[in-house]
Amino acid sequence: MFVSITNDRSLHPSTLGDLGLTSTSNAVINLSEFTYKKGTEVFGENEPAEYVYQVKTGAIRSYKLLADGRRQIGAFHLVGDVFGFENAGVHRFTAEAVVETTARLFKRQSFEGMATTDALLLCDLIRLTTRNLKHAENHLLLLGRKTAVEKVAAFLVEMGERNGTDNIALPMSRRDIADYLGLRLETVARALTQLKKAGALSFTHRNHREIILLNREALARLDQEDFVT
Amino acid sequence: MFVSITNDRSLHPSTLGDLGLTSTSNAVINLSEFTYKKGTEVFGENEPAEYVYQVKTGAIRSYKLLADGRRQIGAFHLVGDVFGFENAGVHRFTAEAVVETTARLFKRQSFEGMATTDALLLCDLIRLTTRNLKHAENHLLLLGRKTAVEKVAAFLVEMGERNGTDNIALPMSRRDIADYLGLRLETVARALTQLKKAGALSFTHRNHREIILLNREALARLDQEDFVT
DNA sequence: CGAAATCTTGATTGAATTCAATCTAAGTGG
DNA sequence: CCACTTAGATTGAATTCAATCAAGATTTCG
Numbered sequence: 001m002f003v004s005i006t007n008d009r010s011l012h013p014s015t016l017g018d019l020g021l022t023s024t025s026n027a028v029i030n031l032s033e034f035t036y037k038k039g040t041e042v043f044g045e046n047e048p049a050e051y052v053y054q055v056k057t058g059a060i061r062s063y064k065l066l067a068d069g070r071r072q073i074g075a076f077h078l079v080g081d082v083f084g085f086e087n088a089g090v091h092r093f094t095a096e097a098v099v100e101t102t103a104r105l106f107k108r109q110s111f112e113g114m115a116t117t118d119a120l121l122l123c124d125l126i127r128l129t130t131r132n133l134k135h136a137e138n139h140l141l142l143l144g145r146k147t148a149v150e151k152v153a154a155f156l157v158e159m160g161e162r163n164g165t166d167n168i169a170l171p172m173s174r175r176d177i178a179d180y181l182g183l184r185l186e187t188v189a190r191a192l193t194q195l196k197k198a199g200a201l202s203f204t205h206r207n208h209r210e211i212i213l214l215n216r217e218a219l220a221r222l223d224q225e226d227f228v229t
Numbered sequence: 230m231f232v233s234i235t236n237d238r239s240l241h242p243s244t245l246g247d248l249g250l251t252s253t254s255n256a257v258i259n260l261s262e263f264t265y266k267k268g269t270e271v272f273g274e275n276e277p278a279e280y281v282y283q284v285k286t287g288a289i290r291s292y293k294l295l296a297d298g299r300r301q302i303g304a305f306h307l308v309g310d311v312f313g314f315e316n317a318g319v320h321r322f323t324a325e326a327v328v329e330t331t332a333r334l335f336k337r338q339s340f341e342g343m344a345t346t347d348a349l350l351l352c353d354l355i356r357l358t359t360r361n362l363k364h365a366e367n368h369l370l371l372l373g374r375k376t377a378v379e380k381v382a383a384f385l386v387e388m389g390e391r392n393g394t395d396n397i398a399l400p401m402s403r404r405d406i407a408d409y410l411g412l413r414l415e416t417v418a419r420a421l422t423q424l425k426k427a428g429a430l431s432f433t434h435r436n437h438r439e440i441i442l443l444n445r446e447a448l449a450r451l452d453q454e455d456f457v458t
Numbered sequence: 459c460g461a462a463a464t465c466t467t468g469a470t471t472g473a474a475t476t477c478a479a480t481c482t483a484a485g486t487g488g
Numbered sequence: 489c490c491a492c493t494t495a496g497a498t499t500g501a502a503t504t505c506a507a508t509c510a511a512g513a514t515t516t517c518g
């Protein structure tokens with residue numbers, strides 16, 4: 001749903017624990033696994049939503065397009081993330097593999113069937129949707145009001161947090177990052193060199209999907225944090 | 230939740246019909262009404278979410294701030310819209326009255342109490358949250374990838390659609406519109422004069438919260454529509 | 459009416475884009 | 489293994505769109 005569910009380790013283990021759900025319902029079935037080659041489409045905007053997906057390995061980008069090809073990536077889905085759940089029967093964005101990616105598939109019908117009976121599961125789905133909404137809301141602030149350097153700094157902080165370390169290997173290209181942040185790829189490159197010069201990060205390899213070592217404090221200084229009362 | 234629920238007339242009338250809910254549960258109580266003067270706060274970011282609100286008259290803006298005061302409005306809530314529902318117990322944005330506004334208040338506890346028992350209501354809440362998410366996703370595309378004129382055109386189209394007519398009286402200031410679209414107020418004014426010159430709209434009054442007559446076709450040409458396969 | 463707020467318009471600046479040229483890393487095939 | 493190609497990344501220079509600075513115009517309100 002255009003936004004990722006980060007792997008929430010606080011959820012109870014259960015039948016659906018791997019999906020990040022607390023419900024003990026046995027209605028989720030039809031598990032299967034599929035591998036998508038780099039760049040291939042998992043599903044397209046306005047296609048019927050048949051499955052719900054969970055990333056096992058790799059990374060997914062989900063995006064919307066304007067008629068002239070301008071692209072806005074709404075979220076990257078990393079290992080453990082659940083994506084593709086739609087309340088309506090139709091996907092509102094396109095999902096593609098950033099690199100070779102393996103995903104588990106859950107039949108959507110399974111959810112629908114139990115929807116009216118299993119309140120616990122419904123609560124889980126609200127929580128899932130709410131998490132997506134929260135991510136989207138924060139991204140609105142970033143897209144509308146942050147500068148290029150602040151956007152890139154915020155992106156790196158997000159990736160670091162989702163990875164749980166300050167050592168991150170970005171699976172996506174500069175173009176993908178740019179389309180996530182509402183920038184051009186050259187601007188992303190320039191911001192990264194600026195951040196490096198400012199000591200906010202360093203490259204431990206100098207090959208092209210490099211491993212980046214983050215300096216959290218310096219990044220936090222450059223990323224305008226949200227104002228909290 | 231940073232995003233509005235538009236008045237959906239397709240929902241079944243019921244006990245909660247006015248709230249836009251299909252559930253026939255009788256658990257929603259504690260109705261009361263309150264009027265907010267222009268510019269006053271309904272609730273603040275990170276405050277505990279005690280109530281759910283529905284606009285009876287007027288308009289509400291909900292926004293987030295950066296530490297240096299940059300503001301991003303996530304949504305305007307117009308007559309009939311429900312806002313302030315939070316899955317967690319804390320508001321993720323600040324809500325203020327754009328003009329003098331009357332709202333109905335529902336105690337949040339009422340929802341929580343029945344949450345685990347009334348599946349129908351839970352479905353309603355998912356639908357509500359999903360609608361917010363959808364709005365946010367479309368706004369991401371607007372903020373990240375549309376030009377100033379496209380943004381203003383899209384804004385007018387949105388307002389026209391929510392109003393159900395092509396005759397709209399905007400309750401909010403140029404600054405509010407600017408903060409909704411990720412622009413400066415001067416840029417909004419310039420875009421409006423451009424749209425007027427292009428024949429996409431005309432002012433039926435020339436006072437300052439003017440009534441605007443929209444020319445849908447011309448606007449649609451100037452607002453880059455989303456690409457649909 | 460006069461004062462304050464809001465809006466519009468003009469001139470200028472500036473941040474990000476665009477265009478263009480390397481540069482680097484990763485294939486590919488002889 | 490090395491020349492060659494290709495994709496992706498970086499850097500530089502020029503341009504552009506929106507921001508900023510500033511002045512009026514219009515509306516609202518006390």
